Amino acid sequence: MRFALVGQSGRDSDNPLGNTSRLVNIYAEKMTTGERALKSVLGMDPHVQLNGVLIRAMGVVDGVTYAILGGRLWRIRENGSASPLGQVTTGHASLSGNNGAVCIQAGTRYFVYDSGMSEPATGAFSAFGSVEYIDNYTVLTEAGGRMFQWSDLADPKTLPGLNFSTADANDDKLVRAFALDGRLYLFKEHSTEIWYNTGASGAEAFQRVAGGVKGTGLKAHNLICRFDDGAFMVGSDNRASLIAGGQFQPISTPAVETAIRESLPVACLVYSDEGHTFLCIVLRDAPAWCYDLAMGEWHERAEGEAGPWNVAASARLGDEWAIGRDSGEIAVLRRTNSDGGRPLIRELTTPTLRMDGARTVLREFEVFPSSGFRNGSISLRLSRDGGATWTPDKTRILTRGEFDDRAIWRNLGMGRALTAKLRWSDPYDLCLSENARIAT
Incomplete structure (x- = not known):
C-alpha cells in the first residue's frame, strides 16, 4: 500500500511515542502534480568571520547590512568582507x-x-x-x-x-x-x-x-522578527503567533509549545527560499522549530546529530539571507546541502503505522527519489515499538542512472506496528516524494 511518509514535525517531548512524526532539516513543497516533495533546508555557507563573539542583532539600513557583535557595530558586505564601525556597549x-x-x-x-x-x-x-x-x-x-x-x-x-x-x-x-x-x-x-x-x-x-x-x-x-506582511513572536503565553492588522494569530502546535516551555527560546528569525518564508524559534538546547508560512507547517532545523541550530539573528544580504552565529561567523543560507563543510543531516520519522493488531511480515519498503539526484546514499531504520528502539541502519546507494527509479528495502521482519526513519547526509540535493510504499 502507499502512504504519506510524514506531514509536519509533531513529536512532543512530553509524549515522544504519542506522535513520532519529525522533519529535521527537511520541509514539504507542493508539486505541479498535486503531490508533495520533501526538500532539504538551505545549508550554511561561511561568509565572513568577525573578530569577537555573541551576535546581538542584525539589520539592514538603506540597503546596507549591519551586525552588532559583542560591543561593536560591523558593516557586512556581499563580497565576503566586513568592517568594524564603532564601539557600543555589550548586552541585548x-x-x-x-x-x-x-x-x-x-x-x-x-x-x-x-x-x-x-x-x-x-x-x-x-x-x-x-x-x-x-x-x-x-x-x-x-x-x-x-x-x-x-x-x-x-x-x-x-x-x-x-x-x-x-x-x-x-x-x-x-x-x-x-x-x-x-x-x-x-x-x-x-x-x-x-x-x-x-x-x-x-x-x-x-x-x-x-x-x-x-x-x-x-x-x-529577541523573540520577535519581521517578515513582509507582519511579524512573528513568542508571547508571554508561551505560544508562537503571527501579528498583522492588529490581530494576534496563534500558530503553535502542542509540540512547539512544549519546546518553548521546556527548552530556552533565545531568538526568533526569518529567512526565505523559493517562495517559502520560514519563521524560526531558536532554542538554546534543542533544534529550532521553523514555521513554513507557505505551507502552514512546522519542521525542525538542527546542526550535527540533531543538535541546536547555533544562530542568533538573520538579515538580508543583497538577494540572499545572512545569519549571525555566536562564534562571530556570518554565514549565507544557500542550497549547498552542507553546513559550512560539515554534514547537513536530513532525517524524517514517519507516524507509527498499526498493522490491525496482528504480527505482519514487512516484505518491502520503497521511497521515490525525484530526478536530479546524483551519487549518494539513504539509510533506513525501523522501530516496531512506536519509536522506543530501532534496528541498525540499512543503507541503499543511489547512483546516476537510478533517477526516477526506486530505493527499496526488502525482508524487514515482522511486527504489529511500524515506524520508519530515513536519513541522508551526502552533500547532494535529494528530494523525496512524500508518498512511499510498503508491501506485506
Whole structure:
C-alpha cells in the first residue's frame, strides 16, 4: 500500500511515542502534480568571520547590512568582507535606521552611527530597552519601565525632554517597541499596546489606538522578527503567533509549545527560499522549530546529530539571507546541502503505522527519489515499538542512472506496528516524494 511518509514535525517531548512524526532539516513543497516533495533546508555557507563573539542583532539600513557583535557595530558586505564601525556597549541590542543613520540600543544605552559613532544626549529617561523607527521618528523604550520617547522628526540624535508618553494600560514593564502596519506596537511583559502617529508634533505625536490593548506580551526581547506582511513572536503565553492588522494569530502546535516551555527560546528569525518564508524559534538546547508560512507547517532545523541550530539573528544580504552565529561567523543560507563543510543531516520519522493488531511480515519498503539526484546514499531504520528502539541502519546507494527509479528495502521482519526513519547526509540535493510504499 502507499502512504504519506510524514506531514509536519509533531513529536512532543512530553509524549515522544504519542506522535513520532519529525522533519529535521527537511520541509514539504507542493508539486505541479498535486503531490508533495520533501526538500532539504538551505545549508550554511561561511561568509565572513568577525573578530569577537555573541551576535546581538542584525539589520539592514538603506540597503546596507549591519551586525552588532559583542560591543561593536560591523558593516557586512556581499563580497565576503566586513568592517568594524564603532564601539557600543555589550548586552541585548536592537538596531534600526532613520534617513540613513544607524540607530542602536545596546545594553541600556543609545548610539547613532552616520559618519561616525555618537551617543546623543538623553531626553525623558536615560536607560534604554529598545529602538525602533516609524514615520521618520526614532522611538526608544525605557529599560525596566513603562515610558517611551521619540526623537525630533528625521533627527535621531535629538531627544526632546517632552517627547514621551507612558504605556500604562496595564501595570507591567516594556520589553520592546516594534513598528507594524504603520502603527507602533509596545510589547510589554504580559500585554501589548498599539499606538499610532497622530500627525501632530512634539509631545502629541503618538496616541494609543482605541481598544488597542492586547492581553499577551512578548516573552523576551529577541523573540520577535519581521517578515513582509507582519511579524512573528513568542508571547508571554508561551505560544508562537503571527501579528498583522492588529490581530494576534496563534500558530503553535502542542509540540512547539512544549519546546518553548521546556527548552530556552533565545531568538526568533526569518529567512526565505523559493517562495517559502520560514519563521524560526531558536532554542538554546534543542533544534529550532521553523514555521513554513507557505505551507502552514512546522519542521525542525538542527546542526550535527540533531543538535541546536547555533544562530542568533538573520538579515538580508543583497538577494540572499545572512545569519549571525555566536562564534562571530556570518554565514549565507544557500542550497549547498552542507553546513559550512560539515554534514547537513536530513532525517524524517514517519507516524507509527498499526498493522490491525496482528504480527505482519514487512516484505518491502520503497521511497521515490525525484530526478536530479546524483551519487549518494539513504539509510533506513525501523522501530516496531512506536519509536522506543530501532534496528541498525540499512543503507541503499543511489547512483546516476537510478533517477526516477526506486530505493527499496526488502525482508524487514515482522511486527504489529511500524515506524520508519530515513536519513541522508551526502552533500547532494535529494528530494523525496512524500508518498512511499510498503508491501506485506
